Amino acid sequence: MKAQKIKRVDLIFDSTSTKEVLVKAIKMKPEEIIQEVLDSGLRGRGGAGFPTGLKWKYAASEKGAVKYIVCNADEGEPGTFKDRQILEDAPRKVYAGMAIAGRAIGAKQGYIYLRGEYRYLLFKLMEELVFFHSRLKELGYDFNIQFRMGSGAYICGEESALFESIEGRRGEPRNKPPFPTVSGLFGKPTVINNVETLVYTVEILDHGAKHFKEMGTSDSRGSKVFSISGDTPKPGIYELELGMTVERFVEEFGDGDTKAVQVGGASGFCVPRKKFRETIIGFEGVPTGGSMILFNSSRSMYNLLHNYLDFFDEESCGQCAPCRVGCQQLLQGVVSVKAGEKDSRYLDELVKLAKTMKIASKCGLGQSVGNAFRTIVEHFREEIIY
């Protein structure tokens, strides 16, 4: 039995007229826009996968004259580069998505938090923005967008740290609750969405919720843009229908010798060959913000783990104890085990520690360090010890 091929999709980079979608949005009531997004089943593409329509609905229900839309273009997850491509190829759709979100929740001001390393895109993006603003004016659409630059800290992609950064403080996550829809940027109700999420809302208004919902699975509707790298003959950016297994994915993108796929970057999960068949790429299985890295048998999984832990050791904001100290312990722990200074059973202690980090850390960073750690140690234990 030969399974179906992976389904390529062409929405994000298609030639949708943002003008038409905006005209359509103006004619719709805010509730209707939100309902359309809710009906589509779209979930956030930044990683956490929160239902976008629900997020908008919460923010819309907040009273208050000042609200904000923030586009998260910090794209810091190792192995993802799709937001960059979207910003290069379809900036107007990103802006249109923000304007539509603004109309939906009653916000007149938007910010795009752009990854520091993407500064080179800024000139062109600004040119496009001038054009976009003039178009909004023509349409009588009251919305304004400004850029804010990141400075290279991974943690500033976390929504509340991102707000802190825009507000001019150290980029450190806040306590939640309150959530951004209640108290976000400058303490105002805020919707923060990933670049790709915003573009999909434009496509959903254009093609209708039904069209989007028909794709994917019940937990993971629609399609998604993947950043594919590692041991693959065809690295790059692909828009694919959600719901495929890792096995299908590897058939399409592997080099014939794939031993593991890291789904979701450093904060994601490592899927070993023996789990390819049963693992679905999506919210019911392994979620991903887009990062897919393939490894063939020439790769040392110890080096991989070391690299990820090194990354977290440096990129943890450092404010909370489980994450700041936990990352150091995991990193130095695997080094000690490798060097034979610690017994291999020490890995079990570290797995328990990773679990504590998952439930006791303040933000998503510390909570997800354990994902890669646990899956790599579980499936490639010998490679870590010997």
Place this chain on the structure above:
Amino acid sequence: MINLTINGLELEVDKGTTILEAAKKLNFRIPTLCHHQDLCVAGNCRVCVVEQVGNRTLVAACATPVTEGMEINTNSLSVRTSRKHIIELLLSEHNADCTKCYKNGECELQSLANEYSVGDHIFLDLIVDHKSMIDMSSASIIKDDSKCIRCLRCVRTCEELQGVHALAVANKGSEQKISSFFDKPWREVICTNCGQCINRCPTGALVERNNIEDVWNAILDPEKHVVVQTAPAVRVSLGEALGFEAGHTVTGKMVSALKRIGFDSVLDTDFTADLTIIEEGTELLTRLKDVLVNKRDDVALPLTTSCSPGWIKFIEHIYPDFLKNVSTCKSPQQMFGALAKTYFAQKRKIDPKNIVSVSIMPCTAKKFEANRPEMRSSGFKDVDFVLTTRELARMVRQAGIDFMRLEDVNYDSIMGESSGASVIFGATGGVMEAALRTAYEIVTGREVPFKNLNIIPVRGMKGVKEASIKIDGCTDEWKFLEGVELKCAVAHGLVNAREVMEKVKKGDAGYHFIEIMACPGGCLGGGGQPIPTNSKIRAKRARAIYDEDMGKPIRKSHENPEIIQVYKDFLGTPNSHKSHELLHTHYKERNRY
């Protein structure tokens, strides 16, 4: 109202209550480290995590408000495992050489480790070279990063209560640390030495530079005559460190203990507090005359107090243009030091070079102040060693004294007599009140028009207090003040000092006289006081201070017989040449960075 259950017990609490507070109502204590009642919520140590049924992760009890129907478990397996892990992690980045630590026995991390019986050292030791992590450059504060657990209580204190921002977070991840501007040594930064950070540090990362051994050595040297002075706020707090409840005044026991320890003369800073009122009151009236009558534009008003060395360093850094507004009076500690080696030495016929002058202060900034080069007008270092209230408590314990059972003993003479006005120096508004009691009477010949001399408007814990007194019925000499409304402001905590100074800077305040104390609550909340401190404890100490004032037979500085005597026998008149030489000083501009 919100209904929830904690460990299966139901309760109803107000909206906005945190899980931590709610649990307390049911008599469940949830452990904390980064939490402090005086500060904003941080939620970063994670020691207070609890299980919220249905939630993917644990939640921080200090930072999470209750919601309807919430079910909380404070001691589930996952909570206990996480909590132990977190304590282990903190210990792994902590130089846990407890027996050698100054805070041994008073460390919150240590007691938590003890409570959870962690001692098995599951994790690797992350401290490599702890010796290189200590900053000993400051005269007041020792900062040891190897003992820091990054709870940020100090950073929040410096920012929220003091508005100084000397302590800040630098770097991220494993390199994250509490640092100074560009990691400069502590003596070179904007730190005011107020020690409020020390009061809130849960570990031994921030402690005072202690002088206990220096003082013992002086006492045990038969050649030396060791004079000790005790600040107003020490008598109402020392008891806390030696077994009494907060708010218990222990003046007589303290004097007794000091004598038993072996100090040769046990005297009172309150005496020079009274003297400060005479000198500073005279300075205020002189400045008013210079401005109102002589129309001198080189004389600055408003006049601000100068007793608080934390405030002095703050203004030297932040508002150097206003140094001319600061009273030239030395602080009571330094007036005392200067007189100890001159007036006292002459009267008691002791060679001043054999006098060692020690002060017991609620303050860490006093250590810096005593070391200022300006503070040597007796020809010697006016105050040789400054001990905090905490250090004195330690000496009492070292001497094996059963403090709680001591009999009350009186101060020695001379320089041991004081009025109620000097006692209240220890509370915010006290200097103002004492000054008004005297100045009003000098000018009008009548007592201040407040019941029992209690000037209530300048009392209390409001950050900035304003008051005005209409002066009428002046004696002939002060006719120019007839009908003048004397406008005063009182601020405590440097955040509030800044608020007042910004008003002064804008020029729309119209104040004549301003009292500023660096610490919240005034000296009673000083950085050298027993730990813990919080608003309840400060209120109790304040109560004790005002009770002490009411119980004194003399309530006004100018009626203190020893003050009258020191002018007659030694100083001449207030603001005389001699008092300028010994009792007044000058200030210097300091860099902000």
